[in-house]
Amino acid sequence: MIESITSSKQAIDLENKYGAHNYHPLPVVLSKGEGVYMWDVEGKKYYDFLSSYSAVNQGHCHPRIMETLVEQAGTLTLTSRAFHNDVLGPFEKFLSEYFGYDKVLPMNTGAEGVETAIKIARKWGYEKKGIPENQGTIIVAENNFHGRTTTVISFSNDENARKNFGPYTPGFISIPYDDTEALEEVLKTHDNIIGYLVEPIQGEAGVYVPKDGYLKEVSRICKKHGVLFIADEIQTGIARTGKILACDHEEVKPDMLILGKAISGGFYPVSAVLADDKIMEVILPGQHGSTFGGNPLGAKVAMTALNVVKDERLAENAEKLGELFRARIQKLVDKSPFVKLVRGKGLLNAVVINDSEDSETAWNICLALKENGLLAKPTHGNIIRFAPPLVITEEQIHECCDIIEKTISEFKH
Numbered sequence: 176m177i178e179s180i181t182s183s184k185q186a187i188d189l190e191n192k193y194g195a196h197n198y199h200p201l202p203v204v205l206s207k208g209e210g211v212y213m214w215d216v217e218g219k220k221y222y223d224f225l226s227s228y229s230a231v232n233q234g235h236c237h238p239r240i241m242e243t244l245v246e247q248a249g250t251l252t253l254t255s256r257a258f259h260n261d262v263l264g265p266f267e268k269f270l271s272e273y274f275g276y277d278k279v280l281p282m283n284t285g286a287e288g289v290e291t292a293i294k295i296a297r298k299w300g301y302e303k304k305g306i307p308e309n310q311g312t313i314i315v316a317e318n319n320f321h322g323r324t325t326t327v328i329s330f331s332n333d334e335n336a337r338k339n340f341g342p343y344t345p346g347f348i349s350i351p352y353d354d355t356e357a358l359e360e361v362l363k364t365h366d367n368i369i370g371y372l373v374e375p376i377q378g379e380a381g382v383y384v385p386k387d388g389y390l391k392e393v394s395r396i397c398k399k400h401g402v403l404f405i406a407d408e409i410q411t412g413i414a415r416t417g418k419i420l421a422c423d424h425e426e427v428k429p430d431m432l433i434l435g436k437a438i439s440g441g442f443y444p445v446s447a448v449l450a451d452d453k454i455m456e457v458i459l460p461g462q463h464g465s466t467f468g469g470n471p472l473g474a475k476v477a478m479t480a481l482n483v484v485k486d487e488r489l490a491e492n493a494e495k496l497g498e499l500f501r502a503r504i505q506k507l508v509d510k511s512p513f514v515k516l517v518r519g520k521g522l523l524n525a526v527v528i529n530d531s532e533d534s535e536t537a538w539n540i541c542l543a544l545k546e547n548g549l550l551a552k553p554t555h556g557n558i559i560r561f562a563p564p565l566v567i568t569e570e571q572i573h574e575c576c577d578i579i580e581k582t583i584s585e586f587k588h
């Protein structure tokens with residue numbers, strides 16, 4: 176029997192009783208989404224300022240993507256890779272040309288994309304670079320977030336994400352983020368380095384935007400030492416930061432590109448690893464894959480979702496309205512005791528609340544924002560991420576800044 180929900184409390188009670196408690200959501204139960212808006216079970220309307228962690232850049236239930244989903248869902252959803260189908264090839268060509276790589280390996284979730292990139296990079300290290308088998312090392316950045324699988328949390332330094340999930344996968348070394356001297360030092364003092372896996376902007380760590388030129392320098396150093404620059408653009412990609420890719424701000428092309436989230440506009444899990452032939456050719460039949468990887472339904476949805484990004488000039492909109500957002504919130508920084516700073520790129524922004532890491536202030540401000548019709552959530556402790564769908568208008572950004580200003584100016588500890 177499927178229980179129909181008539182109240183938010185009823186939904187939350189069901190989750191508490193029957194669901195694993197692996198999240199701590201804000202106390203709101205959503206039942207409808209459209210563009211930049213979501214509605215809860217009681218019919219209250221909200222601005223979505225999280226976009227499902229940048230998976231809904233095109234806005235909720237985008238009509239063009241929905242039409243593609245419905246049409247393909249009634250035609251052919253899944254063949255497995257045991258057989259060909261008439262969508263995968265066109266999808267792989269479309270994605271390769273859209274991002275400028277020779278080949279694509281399609282998967283489903285972001286973490287699967289990261290795991291896939293690690294496997295390909297390792298194989299390249301052993302078979303192309305001549306690193307002794309099982310002795311390869313991939314450099315990662317401290318405070319990284321690349322997903323929740325066992326290998327990925329093995330190189331996390333977030334104790335909450337890794338404690339009691341061991342034994343951990345070896346073969347990773349951490350360096351400080353936004354520190355190219357540390358990268359160069361590791362490359363000079365360690366053998367068997369395969370590559371550097373890094374987020375162009377660290378999202379979960381709290382929207383840490385590196386110094387201008389960081390990515391260009393990372394690319395130069397990796398080339399100089401013959402190691403792979405592996406960019407995880409799962410959260411920063413697909414127009415979120417004001418360019419199609421965050422790497423585009425510095426006109427660098429990573430050796431391996433990992434995509435997910437908004438590649439399919441929030442309709443269907445699609446992720447992908449892109450690389451040129453000299454890297455991707457190390458993967459031979461039977462060496463990697465997934466039941467749903469590259470399926471016709473997800474592939475068709477992703478092509479429409481990516482066309483929407485360009486047709487609706489979402490990167491340009493993110494660039495313009497991101498500047499406007501930060502300028503408005505900066506005024507708040509100047510006058511409110513609660514707001515320490517605002518930072519970000521395009522429409523990936525965060526506000527650092529003027530309180531200790533372990534305070535409840537950021538959480539309580541998000542509760543107050545919810546009451547005022549805007550949904551956002553702290554990334555860590557005292558940092559609130561603000562990331563609306565990229566279809567937001569100038570008028571809506573101003574209305575949201577009004578809500579944020581009102582909420583913070585009325586906020587009492």
Ligand SMILES: Cc1ncc(COP(=O)(O)O)c(CNc2cccc(C(=O)O)c2)c1O
Nearest residue numbers: 228284285286320321322374378407409410
């Ligand atoms: C940079 C980056 N890389 C990999 C992942 C993993 O993607 P998947 O979640 O699709 O496996 C992310 C995901 N980012 C992210 C951010 C906040 C919460 C959550 C969550 O697991 O609820 C995920 C991410 O932000």
